[in-house]
Amino acid sequence: MNKLDKSLLNSLSSFRRLEDDQLREVLDLARLRRVPTGKPIFEEAEDAKQFFLLLDGHVRVERLNAEGDKVISLHIPPGQLFGIARALGRDTYPASAMAAVECIVLIWPMSLWDDFAGRYEGFAAEAYKTVGQRVSEMNNQIMELATQHVEQRVARAVLRLMKQHGRNTDSGVQIAFPVTRKIISEMTGSTLHTVSRLLSRWERQRILRSAHRHIHVLDASRLEELTRQDA
Amino acid sequence: MNKLDKSLLNSLSSFRRLEDDQLREVLDLARLRRVPTGKPIFEEAEDAKQFFLLLDGHVRVERLNAEGDKVISLHIPPGQLFGIARALGRDTYPASAMAAVECIVLIWPMSLWDDFAGRYEGFAAEAYKTVGQRVSEMNNQIMELATQHVEQRVARAVLRLMKQHGRNTDSGVQIAFPVTRKIISEMTGSTLHTVSRLLSRWERQRILRSAHRHIHVLDASRLEELTRQDA
DNA sequence: AACCAAGTTTGCGCTTTCACAAAGTTCGTA
DNA sequence: TACGAACTTTGTGAAAGCGCAAACTTGGTT
The missing domain is CATH 2.60.120.10 (Jelly Rolls)
Structure with a gap:
């Protein structure tokens, strides 16, 4: 001890x-x-x-x-x-x-x-x-859950993981433990399919990178935007 | 005092x-x-x-x-x-x-x-x-909110109100305070329109009665059934 | 090196539920 | 008792997101 x-x-x-x-x-x-x-x-x-x-x-x-x-x-x-x-x-x-x-x-x-x-x-x-x-x-x-759409909820979930469990790396903020689409869907009351579509899109838009069950957030401010209703 | x-x-x-x-x-x-x-x-x-x-x-x-x-x-x-x-x-x-x-x-x-x-x-x-x-x-x-459909959530909300705030009357269990469609929608993350449709249906089916912002549950067991996914 | 398990992507059709709209009802109050 | 505010009902169209399905990628294991 x-x-x-x-x-x-x-x-x-x-x-x-x-x-x-x-x-x-x-x-x-x-x-x-x-x-x-x-x-x-x-x-x-x-x-x-x-x-x-x-x-x-x-x-x-x-x-x-x-x-x-x-x-x-x-x-x-x-x-x-x-x-x-x-x-x-x-x-x-x-x-x-x-x-x-x-x-x-x-x-x-x-x-x-x-x-x-x-x-x-x-x-x-x-x-x-x-x-x-x-x-x-x-x-x-x-x-x-009561007021937001899936996209907003997933954006928030990723941001929350980043803020509470993120560590800075040279390629953005990395979430400190492995996270699958399934897990995000269970955090947001959604399905792994919908989450996959969202993450793929965000990866295309260079908002984040995800590979090997690890997520790096590249552009937190754009993710914050997606958090808002009208985005 | x-x-x-x-x-x-x-x-x-x-x-x-x-x-x-x-x-x-x-x-x-x-x-x-x-x-x-x-x-x-x-x-x-x-x-x-x-x-x-x-x-x-x-x-x-x-x-x-x-x-x-x-x-x-x-x-x-x-x-x-x-x-x-x-x-x-x-x-x-x-x-x-x-x-x-x-x-x-x-x-x-x-x-x-x-x-x-x-x-x-x-x-x-x-x-x-x-x-x-x-x-x-x-x-x-x-x-x-994460796993159930609106109908199930509304059924549960009404049951919960009944159990925690119900008083027995000759016409079923009455919820002890005024409850509008809007309020139920705010309890369930839904809309007052959808809640209205559900309550109208349940009223037709004699599961409950609602008038003047007061709800009487007539058949709690059928409401319990509606609580389940496959109903 | 081959295979299996786990995870991901993507397409498609369908259901649920919302949004908008408009009319009807009831309640409280002046 | 008349009026307006609050609440309810119902219709119609649209979209979000799910379920199902199938193919693909990756990593680990034997």
């Missing part, structure tokens, strides 16, 4: 209000786990026995409806808590969490949640802020 | 774990307000200076997108806390709250939130449970 401390100290807003020795206490109680790409970390409706912190990688949060259609509700970037059912007064996970790429996660038994919340000033507050951000995002997604 | 105590004691899950004298303390700090039908209680993005408990009536939670389209994300039944931005680590309201019918609300300054959460065992827990329920509903709405 020694190697982790340094990198943790800086990046983790969840723990940023903790003293160094408190942080050590917390880390000492955690278990570290590597999750390979595509594997589940937990499943919807499962007993919420643990909560997690994403150290490295990207987590995809998804649900299945009764007909078996998959819906992706959000992606989690490194540094965030997840699986925090307790913060929602729940004892099961409301959705499944999948490793969008290989992930390194810290794991605590859920029984420690109340401990942490009680003992460490600011821990709960930060957790609820995280919840608040997710609620905002869900709210936005509802608005988009 | 005396008259309230009795009715409150029973119904309010938010305070159900409080002792009688604690409850009195809490009530003594509240202000009571009547809000006429259609009037706002607070607006999206406003400074979250207060939080609320709905004693009587029904509150509609809505947002406007950049193009000015209204989206209704949920309705709140009597007995629930709302405007609890602090529970989401926010200092502005994430949406607007409107009186769907005349409402009676208790109001506390937001500064008391942390007080209550700290002092009254179970208050925070109940609040987070409420948040959790709303998150679940939002999740469901995202799934519906």
Whole structure:
């Protein structure tokens, strides 16, 4: 656990209000786990026995409806808590969490949640802020689904991935994990066919490049334009 | 405030774990307000200076997108806390709250939130449970919008209103506040025209009755059927 | 080197649902 | 009780996007 401390100290807003020795206490109680790409970390409706912190990688949060259609509700970037059912007064996970790429996660038994919340000033507050951000995002997604056309929704989804999970390269901003047409369709309530047509067009227009399941955004401002109704 | 105590004691899950004298303390700090039908209680993005408990009536939670389209994300039944931005680590309201019918609300300054959460065992827990329920509903709405057709979404919306805000009458279950086609379209990401066609059909089929902005569900099980994809 | 699985592209017809339009109804209020 | 505002109904045409189908590309594996 020694190697982790340094990198943790800086990046983790969840723990940023903790003293160094408190942080050590917390880390000492955690278990570290590597999750390979595509594997589940937990499943919807499962007993919420643990909560997690994403150290490295990207987590995809998804649900299945009764007909078996998959819906992706959000992606989690490194540094965030997840699986925090307790913060929602729940004892099961409301959705499944999948490793969008290989992930390194810290794991605590859920029984420690109340401990942490009680003992460490600011821990709960930060957790609820995280919840608040997710609620905002869900709210936005509802608005988009309710009022926007597929093209706008896909443009927004790509932009969101870029902003939250992008890394700068010499050929534009690259989304940090593999993304297929199918996945974008599950994020936007569309079909992989329609998404394919849109991405092909945007590639022709040099708005983005996509190959090998990786997307580079070349011209974010034109993508922003496509986001608007009248475009 | 005396008259309230009795009715409150029973119904309010938010305070159900409080002792009688604690409850009195809490009530003594509240202000009571009547809000006429259609009037706002607070607006999206406003400074979250207060939080609320709905004693009587029904509150509609809505947002406007950049193009000015209204989206209704949920309705709140009597007995629930709302405007609890602090529970989401926010200092502005994430949406607007409107009186769907005349409402009676208790109001506390937001500064008391942390007080209550700290002092009254179970208050925070109940609040987070409420948040959790709303998150679940939002999740469901995202799934519906992403995967279901308009007819299914409208059927579900009517059923949800019936279950959460219905009162039994001799002519079926009546939704407890006025609901127009427009409102249903804003709940389902549809248009008032399409909703009108659906409701007319359902009325012909004796699944429901609707007049004077009031809807009675006559045959919930047939509505449930329409909820399914293959119907 | 060959093959398979996974992902992508593209065409075509069809359904759903919207947009626009216009008339009818009901409600509240002056 | 008359008027206007709000709400509803219904028709018609158009388009967005889906479903189905088939071919193609790419990457990984044996």
